Amino acid sequence: MKRTILLSSSKSSAFQTMLERQYGTKDFSDKILIQVGEDKIRLTTNDTVKVAEKMRGVQSLGLYVAKVKGQDVVLSIEGSQLLCNNIKKNRIELTEEQARLWMVGAPIQFERLIAAKYVVAFYKNICLGCGRVSADGKVYPQVPKWRRIQQE
Amino acid sequence: MSTIRISEDLKNLLYSLPEIDVESLLESYRKPMRQSIRVNTLKAKEEDIVSMLREKGVELEKIPWTRYGYWVVNNVNVASMLEHVLGLVYIQGAISMAPVEVLSPKPGELVLDLCAAPGSKTTQIAQILQGEGVIVANDVNAKRIRALSSNVQRCGIINCIITQADGRKFPLWAKSFFDKVLVDAPCTSLGIVSKDWGAAKNWSFRASERLSKLQLSLAISGFDCLKASGTMVYATCTLSPQENEWVIEHLIMSRPNARLESIKLEGLKMNKGLLEWQHKKFNPEVERCVRVYPYEHEAEGFFIVKITKEGEGS
Numbered sequence: 001m002k003r004t005i006l007l008s009s010s011k012s013s014a015f016q017t018m019l020e021r022q023y024g025t026k027d028f029s030d031k032i033l034i035q036v037g038e039d040k041i042r043l044t045t046n047d048t049v050k051v052a053e054k055m056r057g058v059q060s061l062g063l064y065v066a067k068v069k070g071q072d073v074v075l076s077i078e079g080s081q082l083l084c085n086n087i088k089k090n091r092i093e094l095t096e097e098q099a100r101l102w103m104v105g106a107p108i109q110f111e112r113l114i115a116a117k118y119v120v121a122f123y124k125n126i127c128l129g130c131g132r133v134s135a136d137g138k139v140y141p142q143v144p145k146w147r148r149i150q151q152e
Numbered sequence: 153m154s155t156i157r158i159s160e161d162l163k164n165l166l167y168s169l170p171e172i173d174v175e176s177l178l179e180s181y182r183k184p185m186r187q188s189i190r191v192n193t194l195k196a197k198e199e200d201i202v203s204m205l206r207e208k209g210v211e212l213e214k215i216p217w218t219r220y221g222y223w224v225v226n227n228v229n230v231a232s233m234l235e236h237v238l239g240l241v242y243i244q245g246a247i248s249m250a251p252v253e254v255l256s257p258k259p260g261e262l263v264l265d266l267c268a269a270p271g272s273k274t275t276q277i278a279q280i281l282q283g284e285g286v287i288v289a290n291d292v293n294a295k296r297i298r299a300l301s302s303n304v305q306r307c308g309i310i311n312c313i314i315t316q317a318d319g320r321k322f323p324l325w326a327k328s329f330f331d332k333v334l335v336d337a338p339c340t341s342l343g344i345v346s347k348d349w350g351a352a353k354n355w356s357f358r359a360s361e362r363l364s365k366l367q368l369s370l371a372i373s374g375f376d377c378l379k380a381s382g383t384m385v386y387a388t389c390t391l392s393p394q395e396n397e398w399v400i401e402h403l404i405m406s407r408p409n410a411r412l413e414s415i416k417l418e419g420l421k422m423n424k425g426l427l428e429w430q431h432k433k434f435n436p437e438v439e440r441c442v443r444v445y446p447y448e449h450e451a452e453g454f455f456i457v458k459i460t461k462e463g464e465g466s
Contacts (some may be wrong), residue, residue: 031310048311051262051286056325057317059297063310077238078308081195096234103237122206126196126238146302149237 004061005108006049007033007041014037015066024088025121027038034062041066043082047123072118076082076141090116092139101121102131105148114139141149156181156345162355163176165392168430171423172391176447181352186450187224188215188246192239192269194279194308201240208233216419218249220279239306245344247420247444247452251336251387254415254458259284259332266319266374269296271303273336278309288330290315290322320369323376332385335374337367343389343446343453360392367395371403375410379464383413384440387456391445393429397438398453400410400425404435409462412440421448425457 007015012033016026032049034042042061052061065079080087098108101123115134120142121128131139156178158166166174189212191201198220202212210228215221221437224230235241252273257263259282268274268289269394278289289304289312292295297316305310319335341351363464371386378384386403389396402409406423425441441457 043310045283045286045311048286048313051288052313054325054329055288055313055315057315059314059316060301061313063308064305076305078305081238081308099234103234116351123234126240128238147237147306149232151233 004034004036009033011035015068015073017053018068018071019083022073022116022118023075023090023122024085025083025086027086028065028085029135030116032062036060036064039067039068043079052142060126074130074132075141076125077129077147080129084125087120091114091135092119092131094123094128096123099128100149101142103127103143103149104151105141105143105145107134107140109138111137113137156349157353158451159353159355161357162342162352163359164335169391169393170426170428172445172449177330177445178445180350183346183450185245185446185452186310187204187230188244188249189222189224189230189241190218190220190244190249190276190279191222191241192279194283195238195240201235204235205241215246215249217417218246218253218430221246221249235236237306238463239308240273242275242303242307244276244454246449246456247343247454248272248389249276250420250444250454251334251385251456252280252419253417253458255332255334255383255385257281257285257332261285262329263287263332263334264326264330264374264377265289265334265336266322266324266370266377267291267336267338268294268300268314270299273334274300274312275303275307275309277334278304278307278312281311283311286311286313288315288326290317290319292316293320314465316438320373322373326377328379330377330380331379333374333378333382335370335384337386337388337395338412339363339367339388339390339395340392341389342391346396346446357394360394362389364394364399367399368402372406375403375407375459375461378461380461382461384459384461385456386459387454389452389454390454391453393426396443397426397434397441400457402436403432403459404437411460411462412437412458413458414440415442415456416456420444440460
């Protein structure tokens with residue numbers, strides 16, 4: 001397993017401040033945040049951490065919720081779904097066709113200018129994780145390859 | 153219709169099993185199983201997911217023996233739907249949902265899934281725990297753990313620990329530690345031949361006997377990881393008594409505080425465990441095990457047994 005450390009309270013609050021600045025929410029506060037490797041953040045519970053200390057061969061614990069890229073937080077699909085109802089900033093709404101394209105991993109072209117580096121995509125009331133906004137108005141979904149719908 | 157090839161050993165096995173309808177079994181091997189799904193209430197409300205699917209033309213029918221399980225009645229490929237990749241639904245065999253219902257984990261409990269990959273039952277347990285308690289999902293195989301990790305992530309589970317270890321060694325660090333243990337043991341897969349015809353072509357008594365020794369070690373290991381008054385479910389998706397009744401008989405011989413419990417699941421056709429096979433008589437308690445044959449529900453065949461550890465609870 002990659003190096004895993006519990007986020008100290010100062011690092012945890014710094015992370016939540018970044019979340020609030022970018023997405024208008026910091027709702028992970030009642031759970032334990034852990035850092036895996038250099039930049040990945042996972043969410044779990046106190047009990048899970050305690051049990052993991054007793055186990056051998058631990059490969060992972062909790063849920064991958066975000067990656068920190070410089071000053072930005074890129075939410076995973078599940079990370080965005082956990083925060084879904086509270087995300088107030090940097091949201092984009094997708095049609096069903098766009099949502100499918102998103103999950104294929106294809107960029108989505110928007111007419112209007114999006115003034116953010118990362119946005120969270122919504123399809124109906126479901127969050128689909130973050131996308132990176134490029135200068136030409138396209139949003140590139142940050143969907144991992146294993147998660148993508150295979151094109152027929 | 154294509155012809156399925158059956159090894160000589162398998163023919164001998166099938167005709168040695170009392171009560172089994174061999175013709176119906178072979179017929180069921182030739183047909184695909186009915187598609188079934190579990191809606192994931194860790195991500196959204198059951199009724200919301202069901203109505204989303206119905207709006208898209210998926211015809212669903214509730215499976216009576218399991219919470220959150222549905223038959224997909226019409227011919228729709230759920231695997232390619234957005235709801236599947238987003239983790240709102242999990243494609244899982246209808247009978248494969250039964251062992252977790254028998255285990256009946258409760259929120260707040262510590263649960264071990266000893267042979268967890270690819271994670272169908274782990275994610276089902278986690279769904280029932282509702283984020284309270286902890287599930288340890290173990291597998292020995294690194295490649296299979298990747299599939300397990302993906303499914304645990306897709307289902308949005310925060311209270312799961314994935315470990316890679318030889319399940320037989322678990323009591324070295326987790327003796328009498330868990331409230332519930334599931335041992336869904338590797339087996340010769342005679343209950344899911346319609347998914348893999350090779351299982352019938354290559355089946356042999358020798359392979360079954362070899363696996364039964366591993367299964368017994370895993371069952372004993374799982375039992376030793378249980379707290380007093382804890383519950384274990386041992387399950388396989390095969391029909392061979394060598395991998396089922398034989399394993400349980402030897403488990404209760406080596407662990408006298410193991411008690412077999414009766415199993416009740418609404419709407420599931422169940423047959424009692426065998427008391428005799430090939431002139432070998434099993435302990436009468438073994439009758440409490442259940443066998444489900446593939447032709448009974450156009451789904452998998454399974455062997456399931458519920459075992460409690462006698463003693464004061466902790």
